[in-house]
Amino acid sequence: MSNSDVSNVERLIARTLGIAEDRVTEGLEYQSIREWDSLGHVSLMVALEGEYGVEVDDELILTLRSVAAIRDFVAGHALAGEGAVTPAPAHERAAAVPLRDARPALHRGLEGVVFDDTAITHIDGAEGVLEYRGYSIHDLAGRASFEEVAHLLVYGELPDVAALEVFRKQLAAARSLPAPVLDLIRALAHAHPMEVLRTCVSALGAFGPRRTPGTDETYVEARSAGIELIARIPMIVAAHHALRSGREPLQPAEDASHAEAFLTVLLGERPSPAAVRFIDKGFIVHADHSSNASAFTARVAIGCRAGMTAALTAAISAFAGSVHGGAAERVVGLIDDVGRAENAEAHVAELQGRGEPVMGFGHRVYRTEDPRVRHLRDTVVELSEERGDSRGLDILDAVARAMRPYGRHGVAANVDLYAGLAYRLLGLPDDLAVPLFVVGRTPGWVAQALEQQANNVLIRPLLAYAGPHGRTYRNVEER
Numbered sequence: 166m167s168n169s170d171v172s173n174v175e176r177l178i179a180r181t182l183g184i185a186e187d188r189v190t191e192g193l194e195y196q197s198i199r200e201w202d203s204l205g206h207v208s209l210m211v212a213l214e215g216e217y218g219v220e221v222d223d224e225l226i227l228t229l230r231s232v233a234a235i236r237d238f239v240a241g242h243a244l245a246g247e248g249a250v251t252p253a254p255a256h257e258r259a260a261a262v263p264l265r266d267a268r269p270a271l272h273r274g275l276e277g278v279v280f281d282d283t284a285i286t287h288i289d290g291a292e293g294v295l296e297y298r299g300y301s302i303h304d305l306a307g308r309a310s311f312e313e314v315a316h317l318l319v320y321g322e323l324p325d326v327a328a329l330e331v332f333r334k335q336l337a338a339a340r341s342l343p344a345p346v347l348d349l350i351r352a353l354a355h356a357h358p359m360e361v362l363r364t365c366v367s368a369l370g371a372f373g374p375r376r377t378p379g380t381d382e383t384y385v386e387a388r389s390a391g392i393e394l395i396a397r398i399p400m401i402v403a404a405h406h407a408l409r410s411g412r413e414p415l416q417p418a419e420d421a422s423h424a425e426a427f428l429t430v431l432l433g434e435r436p437s438p439a440a441v442r443f444i445d446k447g448f449i450v451h452a453d454h455s456s457n458a459s460a461f462t463a464r465v466a467i468g469c470r471a472g473m474t475a476a477l478t479a480a481i482s483a484f485a486g487s488v489h490g491g492a493a494e495r496v497v498g499l500i501d502d503v504g505r506a507e508n509a510e511a512h513v514a515e516l517q518g519r520g521e522p523v524m525g526f527g528h529r530v531y532r533t534e535d536p537r538v539r540h541l542r543d544t545v546v547e548l549s550e551e552r553g554d555s556r557g558l559d560i561l562d563a564v565a566r567a568m569r570p571y572g573r574h575g576v577a578a579n580v581d582l583y584a585g586l587a588y589r590l591l592g593l594p595d596d597l598a599v600p601l602f603v604v605g606r607t608p609g610w611v612a613q614a615l616e617q618q619a620n621n622v623l624i625r626p627l628l629a630y631a632g633p634h635g636r637t638y639r640n641v642e643e644r
Contacts, residue, residue: 174239178232181205181212183520194231196273204522206230207574217242223291226574271629280624285318285612286455290530290575295537297453298322306540311423311448312336315395315608318453319388319615332392337419339396340426342404343372347414350401354409358600359485361405362398366481369397370474382472387618390473391611398477399423399604403430406597424448427604431593439551443544443587444601450537450580451602453609455530459484463610464617465624476614481603490599490606496525497585497595499564500557509563525561525582526568527575534577541583548590557586 175189182200195206210221210229219242221229229235272278287296295302298317305314309323316324316332324332342350346368353361373390376382382390404414412433417426424445428436436444454460463480467473484490503512516523542558549555565578572578585598593601 174236177212177216181209189232191233204527207571207576210574269629283616285616286453288455288530293533293536302450302536306446306449311445314449314452318608318612335392336396336423339393340400342397342400350405351408358402358405358596362401362600363478363481365401367478381470384618387473388615394477395607398607399427402600402604403427406431407433439547440591443548446540446544448605450540451605458489460610460613463614467614467617468621468624473614477610480610484603490602494595494598496581497598499524500560503560506559506563510567513567523568526578535579537580538578538582545583545587548587552590561586
């Protein structure tokens with residue numbers, strides 16, 4: 166491979182990742198710098214395809230994870246001749262990447278690390294499969310109620326008629342918030358809904374059953390606390406929105422469904438059937454997603470025997486981050502930024518040119534379209550027709566078409582894309598997108614925490630020290 170070929174590769178990598186060429190060194194690899202994240206990696210694969218007229222398949226994308234591997238690939242392409250790429254066997258490509266140090270392999274972000282077994286949620290990212298305890302998300306979203314799905318996640322089985330009635334009554338009985346927590350919501354009416362939710366869920370811990378000092382929460386106590394949180398978290402979100410809107414929170418009917426009770430308090434009026442259907446389906450598709458960052462956080466907390474309320478407070482804190490649940494709020498701004506459907510392609514090109522993500526696309530797990538997307542889009546279609554407003558739907562569909570070249574590499578539409586638009590169509594402010602996601606996700610967090618507690622082990626990964634050694638201490642006057 167000539168020096169000019171090497172320079173061309175380095176320039177391509179630098180340009181695509183948006184970094185200076187002198188940062189493209191032999192040791193640079195996927196996730197070793199902030200710019201070479203999952204989105205940057207896909208953008209780099211697309212750039213390689215465009216530059217060299219090749220197709221980077223799923224096997225190859227997993228091996229082209231370092232500057233050295235990309236150089237070897239380009240060199241092999243040049244030797245084979247344009248349009249006749251025959252990559253070396255995987256073991257040869259791996260061998261071409263030099264070992265940096267004799268130390269344990271790093272798995273930044275714990276990517277690819279399996280830390281335990283689970284019987285809750287199965288995901289096949291390559292095929293776009295999502296199952297809760299063996300049931301397809303398509304069956305559950307199309308036929309079940311949220312209460313059935315929450316029962317399935319918490320207890321492990323779909324309820325029969327009697328068990329479902331008992332569970333519904335449990336949720337209804339737990340909806341009332343302690344007066345001091347309601348006062349706290351009132352005092353925080355000015356704050357962002359996620360800040361209020363995190364603070365008030367933590368406060369709920371002070372109103373649970375008192376335990377003898379030195380004793381841990383039992384499994385049954387944790388489950389009871391989890392069911393209360395499934396009922397109360399939506400009431401915190403709804404009461405806060407009511408109070409900041411100048412309304413006192415309504416008391417929902419005892420026989421109201423979970424979705425209907427939530428919307429009644431949130432909107433201050435009885436919701437339309439279409440709105441209830443959307444919220445119910447939205448809660449179902451958001452209910453769990455295996456060991457994502459917030460579920461893992463909940464497991465770490467309850468693995469320390471901190472208790473269910475502490476575990477969910479920790480999960481909410483993680484979920485608020487802009488690259489986790491917080492992305493849902495940012496997706497809504499995409500509609501405003503694009504403005505009109507015909508601007509979608511140019512807007513996508515502009516973002517990709519700046520190395521910025523297109524919100525609502527890409528997922529750490531799915532290599533194809535997120536299976537939850539179709540259900541949310543169906544309800545957005547229904548809500549758009551009910552309100553006679555298809556502008557937002559047209560824009561998002563156009564953006565999805567513009568993103569198709571990236572879909573082959575796993576940057577397809579994700580669950581956030583249509584959710585925020587649906588909330589807008591319900592007349593809700595954009596900052597409720599993430600809290601509504603939390604309301605749906607609560608049963609999954611509870612199930613994950615319970616599974617961790619049932620067969621607990623303290624989660625304690627390691628860090629590979631990469632700092633200096635043997636430094637000499639000097640008194641402060643000598644420094």
